Amino acid sequence: MPLDTPAIAVSNLTKCYGPVTALDGVDLVVPPGVTYGFLGPNGAGKTTTIRLLMGFIRPTAGTARIWGHDCWRDGVKARADLGFLVPADALYPDMSGAALLDYMAGLSGKPPALRRLLLDALELGEDALQRRLNTYSKGMKQKLALTAAIQTRPALLVLDEPTDGLDPLIQRAFEQVLSDLRSQGATVFMSSHDLAEVERTCERVAIIRDGRIVAEETIGDLKGRRRRMAEVTFAGEPPPGLDALDGIDVIEREGARLVLSLEGAVAPLLRFLGNRDDVVDLLLSPPRLEDIFLGFYDAHPNGRANGAEPFARTPAPEEAIRR
DSSP, X not given: OOTXXXXXXXXXXXXXXXXXXXXXXXXXXXXXXXXXXEEOOTTSSHHHHHHHHTTSSOOSEEEEEETTEETTTTHHHHTXXXXXXXXXXXXOTTSBHHHHHHHHHHHHTSOOTTHHHHHHHTTOOHHHHXXXXXXXXXXXXXXXXHHHHHTTXXXXXXXXXXXXXXXXXXXXXXXXXXXXHHHTTOEEEEEOSOHHHHHHHOSEEEEEETTEEEXXXXXXXXXXXXXXXXXXXXXXXXXXTGGGXXXXXXXXXXXXXXXXXXXXXXXXXXXXXXXOSOXXXXXXXXXXXXXXXXXXXXXXXXXXXXXXXXXXXXXXXXXXXXX
16 A cells, blocks of 8 residues: 555544434544554444444545545445454354355455464464354454454454453453554554553554544653653651642642642652652652543543533433444
8 A cells, every 4th residue: 555645534524313413523644554543432433433434324524535545435445455343243143253254355355364373363263163153252253353354464454442352361462463463564443442452552542522533642642741640658747849840739648648740741850859868659650541531531420521421321322323
């Protein structure tokens, strides 16, 4: 694929279901050769975006392109070298695992060059491949669906919740597969609820809220401009003056222990503490993607974000369509 053409380019992408706006003018560019995370709670518009990329539904307005080809008007060319993770519950239950992999490879028109590597990494054995899918557990179906999506070494992978149902060891093995593919030039676009997974795997991330992109940056830049936490324990009463330093707020006091919130460089804090001989312990935590994500939603104890609905709410019937 041409290196100067975005793997995915979305412009003013809008999707309405009657009075419900699932996507509201989304702009997004995924450069080639990166692993790109797409984050948001249920109902935010992640799956709707992926369905538009796959040509399953037609946009109300705007465009979605893969390698420069319009996903709706020129869908065959757009998805000619794409691997899509089919939902595990949509696999053909009467097929054997091996038959389904052969069928999916045949649809792509490419040899399954990575099949054996994936089956080994995901620990899906030959005995399982000879069984019908209606005997598979959820985790086994997910392993088979991942193998089917990746086995032909596509230039672009579109993965919606790829590690759902996988145990932690298999999840880490799959992350290594993604890392190896990216190092070989593949592009990965993945949605996930597992923020730790995204932090380990992705180079860039977009956060979507109520059908709109609220942030789009590299993981490093996103974390670099957010607050981190520090915990300082003194030998006796904590000294005054810490909360007068630029970018530092004292958010908790408990005896000789202070919990601080830091914005920007840590040098002012280190200089302050370096001039004292009563510092017993210092714990400085890096900014976590989870904290950053929740910060964009301004999450409150009841799970609401600036008036938005709770993350884990049950969708209304018309909203179930867009998820």
